[in-house]
Amino acid sequence: MxxxxxxxxxxxxxxxxxxxxxxxxxxxxxxxxxxxxxxxxxxxxxxxxxxxxxxxxxxxxxxxxxxxxxxxxxxxxxxxxxxxxxxxxxxxxxxxxxxxxxxxxxxxxxxxxxxxxxxxxxxxxxxxxxxxSPTVVRTLVRHTREEPRPAEPVLPTGLQSAFDALSERERAIARAVAAGRSNAEIAAELYLSAGTVKADISTMLGKLGVDNRIQLAILSYRLDAAPPNLA
Known part of the structure; x- marks a missing residue:
């Protein structure tokens, strides 16, 4: 056959x-x-x-x-x-x-x-x-970092709590996404498989109600107590 x-x-x-x-x-x-x-x-x-x-x-x-x-x-x-x-x-x-x-x-x-x-x-x-491209992710996160902060928060109510409820590993992955790392780079840094990183990112998108890793990167920068290293 x-x-x-x-x-x-x-x-x-x-x-x-x-x-x-x-x-x-x-x-x-x-x-x-x-x-x-x-x-x-x-x-x-x-x-x-x-x-x-x-x-x-x-x-x-x-x-x-x-x-x-x-x-x-x-x-x-x-x-x-x-x-x-x-x-x-x-x-x-x-x-x-x-x-x-x-x-x-x-x-x-x-x-x-x-x-x-x-x-x-x-x-x-x-x-x-x-x-x-990782460089594009870094561009977007830097734009978020440099833009003037609004007087009132514009993020949906409860989003901070949802982010805080992520596991330590998920927050580490989100932080790496915000720094412009690829899935392969994140996997190497955190001693995970690329499949695990991809699955965790998909799970986080659902938990936070966002559509893609760019939105995840921006939320990570805005909500994480430990901002990403963009060097």
Whole structure:
């Protein structure tokens, strides 16, 4: 009997630079579990292409001369059950990162990320996991640290108690996430398996009512008595 295999992850590439598109296509062609189903040069083309090709993941640049990536993510969010979008860009400035996440991006990678990280990010996003470069996590947490504190707390009532109820190991993992560590780095630091770290993060997201590790990182910085080491 022939062995059943999972269908490849269907990806739409969006970038106005033809050389970048070519490079990404060649990179992803090395993984038989990924299939590029469309290549676009403007964010305005994204909603229609998603309806036509039904991709599992959209890998998109932010800065484009027509409709930029952030506006394209917003428009895509108006569709029913849109695919996750990974922003792949040379820009990791605070406001650009924040705008992408607020628009609904499921991941944010800089273009100098190692090829294997880009491939892994696509598979993670297709599986429903948000993906952010460690440098992006650090950018967001630093932004939270440096922004003026509001006169009144804006966090939901009871969130501090929920955070305090986390186990010592969970708080240590949350602290490491806030410092921009990857799951593998956290596992090595805390002498855990990567699977345990991933499971603990998923559990904490549920306990705290947040959607992704970026929100977990920000909450850890705001609520933890021992803030992360961002050096």
């Amino acid at each position: 022939a062995q059943l295999t999972e269908p490849p992850v269907r990806v739409v590439l969006v970038d106005d630079d033809a050389l970048v598109i070519t490079g990404l296509r060649m990179l992803l062609a090395g993984d038989p579990r990924i299939a590029v189903v469309a290549e676009l040069s403007d964010g305005d083309q994204v909603p229609a292409a998603v309806l036509d090709h039904r991709p599992d993941v959209v890998l998109m640049d932010i800065r484009m001369p027509g409709v930029d990536g952030i506006e394209a993510v917003r428009r895509l969010g108006e569709q029913a059950d849109p695919p996750p979008v990974i922003m792949l860009t040379t820009f990791d400035a605070d406001q650009t990162v924040l705008a992408a996440i607020r628009a609904g991006a499921a991941g944010y990678l800089v273009k100098d990320a190692p090829p294997e990280q880009i491939v892994a990010a696509i598979h993670a996003a297709a599986a429903g996991d948000p993906v952010f």
